[in-house]
Each structure stands twice: as C-alpha cells, then as structure tokens.
Amino acid sequence: MVERGKRIRFKFIKTGELKYISHLDLLRTMERATRRSRLPIRYTEGFHPRAKIQFASALPVGIASLGELMDIELTEELRAQEAMEELGGQLPATLALKEARVVPPGEGPPMSLVRGASYQIRVEPQDDLAQRVDGWLAKETIPWTRQQKNKVRHLDLRGATSKLEVLGREQLELLLFFSSEATNVRPQEIIASLKLVPLEIVRTAIWGQGVLMEPLEKGIE
Amino acid sequence: MYAEAAICGIILEKGPLSWRERILIDQKMWDAILSRVEKPARYIGGEWNQTPSEGDLAVCLAFPDVYEVGMSHLGLKILYQILSQKPGVAVERAFAPWLDMERELQAANLPLVSMESHRPLAEFQILGFTLQYELSYTNVLQMLSLGKVPLFTEERTEKHPLVIAGGPCAFNPEPLAPFLDAVVLGEGEDVICEIVDCYRKWQEDGFSRGELLMALAKIPGVYVPSLYNFTYRADGTIEAIQPTGGAPGTITKRVVEDLAGAPYPENWLVPYTEIVHDRVMLEIMRGCTRGCRFCQAGGIYRPLRERPQSELLDLAEKLVSSTGYDEISLASLSSSDYSKIAELTRALLAKYGEMGVGVSLPSLRTDKFAIELAQSIEKVRKTGLTFAPEAGSQRLRDVINKGVTEDDLLTTAHAAFSTGWRRLKLYFMIGLPTETDEDVQAIGELARKVLAIGREHAKRGKGGVELSLSVSTFVPKPQTPFQWEPQPLREEIRRRQKLLRDEMSKTRSIKLSLHEPEDSFLEAVLARGDRRLASAILAAWQAGCHFDSWSEQFSFRTWLEAFQKTGVDPAFYANRQRQETEILPWDHLKSGLKKSFLWQERLRAYRGELTADCRGGCRGCGVCPELGVANHLAGE
Numbered sequence: 001m002v003e004r005g006k007r008i009r010f011k012f013i014k015t016g017e018l019k020y021i022s023h024l025d026l027l028r029t030m031e032r033a034t035r036r037s038r039l040p041i042r043y044t045e046g047f048h049p050r051a052k053i054q055f056a057s058a059l060p061v062g063i064a065s066l067g068e069l070m071d072i073e074l075t076e077e078l079r080a081q082e083a084m085e086e087l088g089g090q091l092p093a094t095l096a097l098k099e100a101r102v103v104p105p106g107e108g109p110p111m112s113l114v115r116g117a118s119y120q121i122r123v124e125p126q127d128d129l130a131q132r133v134d135g136w137l138a139k140e141t142i143p144w145t146r147q148q149k150n151k152v153r154h155l156d157l158r159g160a161t162s163k164l165e166v167l168g169r170e171q172l173e174l175l176l177f178f179s180s181e182a183t184n185v186r187p188q189e190i191i192a193s194l195k196l197v198p199l200e201i202v203r204t205a206i207w208g209q210g211v212l213m214e215p216l217e218k219g220i221e
Numbered sequence: 222m223y224a225e226a227a228i229c230g231i232i233l234e235k236g237p238l239s240w241r242e243r244i245l246i247d248q249k250m251w252d253a254i255l256s257r258v259e260k261p262a263r264y265i266g267g268e269w270n271q272t273p274s275e276g277d278l279a280v281c282l283a284f285p286d287v288y289e290v291g292m293s294h295l296g297l298k299i300l301y302q303i304l305s306q307k308p309g310v311a312v313e314r315a316f317a318p319w320l321d322m323e324r325e326l327q328a329a330n331l332p333l334v335s336m337e338s339h340r341p342l343a344e345f346q347i348l349g350f351t352l353q354y355e356l357s358y359t360n361v362l363q364m365l366s367l368g369k370v371p372l373f374t375e376e377r378t379e380k381h382p383l384v385i386a387g388g389p390c391a392f393n394p395e396p397l398a399p400f401l402d403a404v405v406l407g408e409g410e411d412v413i414c415e416i417v418d419c420y421r422k423w424q425e426d427g428f429s430r431g432e433l434l435m436a437l438a439k440i441p442g443v444y445v446p447s448l449y450n451f452t453y454r455a456d457g458t459i460e461a462i463q464p465t466g467g468a469p470g471t472i473t474k475r476v477v478e479d480l481a482g483a484p485y486p487e488n489w490l491v492p493y494t495e496i497v498h499d500r501v502m503l504e505i506m507r508g509c510t511r512g513c514r515f516c517q518a519g520g521i522y523r524p525l526r527e528r529p530q531s532e533l534l535d536l537a538e539k540l541v542s543s544t545g546y547d548e549i550s551l552a553s554l555s556s557s558d559y560s561k562i563a564e565l566t567r568a569l570l571a572k573y574g575e576m577g578v579g580v581s582l583p584s585l586r587t588d589k590f591a592i593e594l595a596q597s598i599e600k601v602r603k604t605g606l607t608f609a610p611e612a613g614s615q616r617l618r619d620v621i622n623k624g625v626t627e628d629d630l631l632t633t634a635h636a637a638f639s640t641g642w643r644r645l646k647l648y649f650m651i652g653l654p655t656e657t658d659e660d661v662q663a664i665g666e667l668a669r670k671v672l673a674i675g676r677e678h679a680k681r682g683k684g685g686v687e688l689s690l691s692v693s694t695f696v697p698k699p700q701t702p703f704q705w706e707p708q709p710l711r712e713e714i715r716r717r718q719k720l721l722r723d724e725m726s727k728t729r730s731i732k733l734s735l736h737e738p739e740d741s742f743l744e745a746v747l748a749r750g751d752r753r754l755a756s757a758i759l760a761a762w763q764a765g766c767h768f769d770s771w772s773e774q775f776s777f778r779t780w781l782e783a784f785q786k787t788g789v790d791p792a793f794y795a796n797r798q799r800q801e802t803e804i805l806p807w808d809h810l811k812s813g814l815k816k817s818f819l820w821q822e823r824l825r826a827y828r829g830e831l832t833a834d835c836r837g838g839c840r841g842c843g844v845c846p847e848l849g850v851a852n853h854l855a856g857e
Contacts, residue, residue: 016267017255017261017265017266017267018265018267018493020255020256020261020262020265021262021265021493021494022262022494024495025262025493025494025495028493028495029269029493031545031547032269032491032544032545032546032547033545034545035541035545035546035547035576035577035578036542036543036544036545043576043577048577048579049577050577051577061261062255062256062261090545092267092269094267199253
C-alpha cells in the first residue's frame with residue numbers, strides 16, 4: 001500500500017436527512033468542507049477555480065448510503081489518515097468519513113472503475129414478496145422506460161440486476177450492474193416494476209476494480 | 222401511500238402531546254413527506270455552523286417566503302446570531318413551505334414547524350416576521366394559519382405567541398395592522414433584546430396581554446398598531462391618527478449608531494442546497510447618501526455608516542474559514558460608494574484570489590470609479606455586470622436625482638467591454654413622475670449607444686456582446702419624495718411598454734424584459750395602503766392568494782375580486798395624487814426624514830433640480846438631528 005500520495009480516496013456515508021440533498025448539493029458541500037479544512041487542495045485552472053473532487057457514482061435524492069466514494073487531489077503528498085482527520089473535522093456526522101486510502105498513480109477516475117452498487121431496501125410488508133421476486137427474476141428481460149425532461153430512455157431492469165434477494169416480508173438486497181457507457185438503472189425503478197412501495201433504500205457498497213471498492217468477483221454471479 | 226402516515230395521524234388525534242413527544246412520533250411521517258416533496262433539502266436544516274440555542278423563551282424568526290429566499294437575507298442572520306447569544310433564549314427559524322409541502326402538512330394535519338427543533342409556530346413565545354416586500358403579505362397570513370396561530374391580534378391570548386414584524390415595509394405596516402401585535406421600526410440589533418426582556422418581565426409578573434402590548438409600546442421604535450385609532454373623512458382620506466392608552470404620538474426608528482463593533486453573524490449558516498445569495502455577505506456599510514428620490518431604502522436606512530476596513534478584513538477571514546464559501550459579496554445599497562472600496566477590494570483579492578475565492582460587488586454605481594473596481598475584480602472572475610441608470614433621458618434622471626450622466630454610463634460601458642466583459646445588464650423604470658414618451662424612447666436610444674460601444678470592442682476581440690434591459694414599473698413608496706405621487710394607470714403603463722417594445726424592435730439583439738404592470742399595481746396599493754386594506758388582504762388570502770411574488774402563483778383576478786368583495790378601491794391607493802396637507806397612513810411612523818424635506822425634494826424633482834450627495838454637506842433631510850446620529854465614514 002502506498003503510504004503518502006497526492007490523490008486520496010475517501011469512503012463516506014450519506015445518512016439522516018442529508019440523503020435528501022442532491023448530487024450537486026453534495027459536491028458544493030464537499031468543496032466548502034475542503035476549503036474550510038487546511039488540506040492543500042488542487043484547484044482547476046481558469047477564471048473560476050474549483051477543487052478537484054471526483055465521486056464514484058451519483059446517488060439519487062432520497063437514498064442513503066453507507067459507502068460512497070470520492071477522490072480529492074492535493075498539491076502535495078499526504079498520508080491518507082492525516083487527510084481524513086483534517087477533512088473529517090469539517091463534515092457533519094451524517095457525512096462522516098469512514099476510510100481513506102492513497103490512490104496509486106495510474107488508477108483512473110473513480111467513476112470509470114465502478115461496475116455496480118448494492119442496496120438494502122425496506123418496503124411495505126408483502127406476504128407474497130418472495131414469489132413476486134422469483135417471478136420477476138425468472139424473466140429474461142424487463143424493459144423499462146424512463147421519462148426525462150426532453151428524452152425517453154429505454155432500459156432493461158432484469159439485465160442490470162445481478163442479485164435480488166428477499167430477506168423476510170419487507171427486506172430486499174439488491175446488486176445492480178453499472179456501466180460507464182450506458183444509463184444506469186436506479187433501485188427505485190426495480191421496486192416500482194415489482195409494484196412495491198419503498199420505505200427506505202440504503203446503498204451499502206460500490207463495486208468495482210479500484211481502491212476501496214468491493215471486488216467484482218465477490219458479488220457478481 | 223405510506224402506512225406510517227396513517228398510523229401517526231391516529232396517534233396525533235388522540236390528545237394533546239408536547240411538541241417534543243410529537244417529533245418522535247412524527248419522524249417517520251416527516252421522512253415519508255420529505256421523500257415526496259420536490260425539494261426536500263429546503264426543509265432539513267442542520268446547516269454547517271448551526272448550534273442549538275437553549276432557553277425557556279423561544280423566539281422564531283420567520284421569513285414569509287421559501288428557504289432559498291429567506292436564508293439569503295442578512296437581517297435574519299444578524300438577529301439570529303444576537304438572540305442565539307442571549308442567555309435563556311432559544312432562537313429558531315421558519316420559512317414558508319412551498320405548495321407541495323403545504324399540501325402534505327395539511328393532508329397529515331401537521332402544523333408548520335421551525336427548522337431547528339420542529340416546534341410548531343404556535344408554541345413559540347415570540348414570532349417575528351420580516352417584511353421585505355409587499356407581495357409577501359399574504360404569506361404572513363399563510364404561515365400564521367399553517368402554524369395554527371390565530372390571525373388577528375385581538376384573537377390572541379396569553380397562550381399564543383406575540384407576533385411582531387420588522388423590515389423596510391414596517392415603515393408603513395398599516396395594511397397588516399390587525400394581524401400584528403407589534404412592529405419594529407428600523408434596525409433590530411438592540412431593540413430585539415429589549416423586546417425579549419420586556420416579554421420576560423411581563424411573563425414573570427403574570428400580567429395580561431393588554432399590559433404586555435402597553436409595555437412594548439413604551440420601548441422606543443416599537444409600534445403597537447392596536448393602540449392607534451384612525452378616523453377618516455368622507456372622501457376616504459385620513460382625518461386623524463389617535464394614540465390610545467398612553468401610547469406615544471409618534472414612533473421613531475431605531476438605528477445602530479456606529480457599525481464599528483456592531484454584532485455580525487460569525488456563525489454563518491452554510492446551507493446544503495443552493496440559495497439565492499449563496500455566498501459570504503460582508504455588510505460594508507448601511508445607509509446611502511445619494512438621495513435618489515424614488516428609493517425608499519436610500520432614505521429609511523440613513524444615516525450612512527461604514528464599517529471600518531480592518532474590521533471587514535477580520536470578518537472576511539473568519540467567515541471564509543468558517544464557511545468555505547468561494548465568494549465574498551460586499552453588500553450595501555451602493556457598494557462603490559464605500560470610502561475605501563478600492564483598498565478593500567484589492568486586499569480581499571490579494572488574500573483570497575489564489576484559493577479560488579472571488580469578490581463580488583452587487584450594487585455598482587454607473588460612474589467612472591466603477592471602472593477601476595471592475596478591472597480589479599475581473600482578474601478572478603468574469604460574470605456579467607449590472608448597472609442601473611433607472612431612466613433613459615437626462616431630464617428624467619435629474620427628476621429622480623440619480624446623479625448619473627449619459628457620459629458616465631458610456632464611459633463605464635466602454636471600460637467594461639474593453640476589459641473583457643461581454644454581458645451587460647441595465648435596469649430602468651417606466652412610469653416615473655413627469656415621464657413623457659420621449660423619456661421612454663430615450664431608454665432605447667441609450668441602450669443602442671451602449672451596444673455600439675460593445676460591438677466596437679467585440680470586433681477587436683473575439684465573440685459577441687450581450688446587452689439586456691430589465692424594465693420595471695415605478696412603485697411610489699412611503700417615506701420618499703414620491704410618496705404623494707400617483708402610479709400611472711395600468712393601461713398607460715402598457716402603452717408605454719408597447720412604445721418601448723416598438724422602439725426596441727429596431728434592435729432585436731438587445732434583450733428586453735418588462736415586468737407585468739399588475740404586480741407593480743398591487744405593490745403600489747399595499748405599499749401606501751392603510752388598515753382598511755387588511756380585509757382585502759384577508760379575502761385574497763382566503764381565496765387562495767399567497768406567494769404573490771412568484772409570477773406563476775400571482776392571480777391578479779383573485780385580488781381584484783377580493784378588493785371588490787371588501788369594498789376597497791385599489792386605485793385610491795395606487796393611482797391617486799395626494800395633497801401636501803393630507804395625513805398619510807404612516808405619518809406617525811418616523812424614519813427621521815422630515816415630511817417637509819420630502820415635500821421640498823418633490824418640488825425640486827418637478828423643477829429638475831439635483832440635490833447633491835450629503836457627504837459633501839448636509840442637505841437637511843432631518844435624520845441626523847432627529848435621531849442624534851451622524852454619517853460615519855470608514856476613513857474617519
């Protein structure tokens with residue numbers, strides 16, 4: 001493991017009412033936290049310098065997370081632990097940093113390394129939850145259209161689902177494939193196609209082949 | 222949709238629970254609601270630097286608009302900080318919930334609650350509204366109603382919150398008189414604490430509500446509308462304003478004598494979601510010495526008080542390091558008038574430029590001096606520039622005492638374009654006193670001259686220039702030299718707007734935006750209204766009017782129906798020429814500006830005579846002697 005480095009990857013949570021802030025809000029919040037900290041942050045060039053911060057994956061509004069990932073670039077080498085202490089002191093408990101590692105030179109941006117994400121989902125209790133899910137999983141494809149402002153996206157929910165497990169009458173575990181080329185399926189869409197009412201969705205991990213990511217081979221069927 | 226919502230509903234109806242107990246039960250329902258509304262981040266609070274204040278006297282600072290607007294307001298931040306440091310006081314905030322959240326609260330039978338502890342508004346001891354613009358009046362009623370607070374002062378008992386208000390509209394709060402227990406005139410820094418102390422003493426003594434209002438009326442700067450009787454003449458004008466029960470005949474505004482050392486919100490709340498003014502605001506001065514005759518703020522915030530430069534640099538350091546914001550806005554009514562503005566800007570840029578922290582000047586005057594400033598700021602960031610000549614012709618600019626010449630504007634435009642700006646926005650008004658068709662057309666001519674300068678520079682550089690005109694309708698305001706003037710009829714405003722649109726059709730590359738005359742008409746009615754308007758405001762609100770300042774929510778027809786239903790003639794307030802001797806609804810509320818001075822200024826306006834900036838010598842407005850204060854410049 002690299003001891004010191006200019007690029008640090010942080011694993012952080014997004015919980016409590018902060019699950020209601022958008023991805024853009026999160027970016028602004030992190031930018032401000034870095035500026036409050038005394039970290040030697042690298043800024044972009046130009047008229048409007050911005051802190052060099054990159055996230056692995058955008059989290060939809062309303063979904064909490066126990067394992068978000070973010071890279072921050074520095075102008076000088078630091079130990080990951082040092083950076084974590086400095087930045088962590090500028091974040092609310094609901095955005096607490098959990099781990100930090102130096103990213104080895106040559107590793108791509110975190111977004112490009114992500115292959116999937118897993119979720120714990122609590123829904124309104126259903127007696128036939130297991131049957132519903134079995135029937136859903138038995139299908140080859142499950143076409144889905146997402147209506148966005150000016151465009152319609154066609155997705156295959158089944159193809160994007162690596163794992164969907166029922167834990168009791170109201171709990172599900174979901175692992176979704178992500179790809180940097182195509183539009184990623186959202187957990188709410190899986191729940192909606194199962195005609196279930198979500199009560200709480202928590203992202204538990206990000207899967208991929210980079211530092212601090214859950215290794216692919218462990219989760220993919 | 223959510224099972225919890227139904228269950229919580231049942232529990233809530235069972236019986237009275239304290240607000241603390243209710244929070245625990247409501248948490249799941251609240252969560253379900255947040256997941257359904259459009260912008261949940263408006264309602265979560267918990268901003269960086271928020272520290273809970275504890276105390277048995279709970280004060281709620283309420284802003285009658287959405288979170289993004291209310292959180293951009295400096296006054297709220299200042300009072301919040303002062304109260305949070307006052308022992309025994311718990312200060313919290315409340316904003317108007319947007320329509321989707323209103324529906325959720327009503328469907329679940331939940332009251333409007335504060336941001337901090339989710340305490341229902343009805344359970345605060347003091348509820349303070351800021352009145353920043355007239356079109357927010359119906360939102361005050363909406364928030365009281367959602368908060369389960371009785372609307373009328375006479376309906377409230379010892380168990381209900383004391384409802385007070387302040388802000389620029391407090392200089393004529395008459396249209397809201399029956400809804401407000403007390404109104405604060407002027408700056409709230411000192412008087413808010415006096416009100417809290419008065420309340421506490423009253424509580425300890427166990428006196429009646431009437432006695433509380435009497436005690437409040439004795440605090441300088443505090444106006445208790447229910448202690449004043451208005452009588453009217455047959456023609457509808459006011460015959461007399463009579464204080465009762467020993468209330469003072471006139472109420473004079475409060476001011477902070479000197480901004481040096483005046484409290485400033487160092488625990489600046491940093492919202493998670495984007496707000497309107499999402500930056501550090503550094504109030505460099507208060508008041509204005511220019512004396513533009515249409516401008517209410519320029520008069521009521523007198524005298525001029527500049528905060529010392531060294532103090533501003535200290536504050537900037539504290540605020541930048543505690544917020545992490547990337548922009549410092551030098552806030553005031555006319556920032557380029559600050560004595561040491563060039564030095565201050567230079568010092569801030571030198572210190573924070575490399576960190577990516579920019580400096581912005583929200584209110585630049587249109588004059589040569591702005592050039593230097595514009596150039597120094599441009600090194601970090603190049604956004605658009607906005608100037609406000611207000612009127613198109615020199616004649617009309619003299620009438621309003623703008624003190625800006627065409628040469629000033631063109632020189633400024635030249636400097637802006639030559640240093641690389643590509644976007645310029647100009648503000649004008651239509652409907653000013655004495656305005657002729659030639660004055661309206663002159664707006665177009667002036668804009669074309671500015672565009673020509675821009676194009677000349679664009680030819681040398683790369684890319685085009687963007688020029689936009691924002692043209693609003695003049696609203697005569699209380700406590701200004703134009704407080705007696707009629708606003709032209711809506712049809713006439715429309716005709717002048719068409720005239721300008723035709724004029725501008727020759728130059729389609731200039732973007733022209735015109736404000737709806739109906740909004741400005743209602744603003745004119747409410748701005749100079751008396752307490753007979755309250756029934757119309759109530760009727761409009763009952764018919765569904767609120768968020769009137771949001772154009773998509775504004776229903777002029779509903780307002781007209783409300784006026785008709787309550788027998789109020791809105792034109793009496795908006796379009797009528799008042800006489801010099803007429804008793805105005807705010808005559809007992811003193812900003813320090815003498816009525817005789819304002820009348821003299823009105824006469825000078827009609828003669829096209831300028832009144833010079835009072836930095837160069839006293840012009841006799843009355844503020845300094847009336848209030849026992851003086852202009853404070855940073856250089857002195």
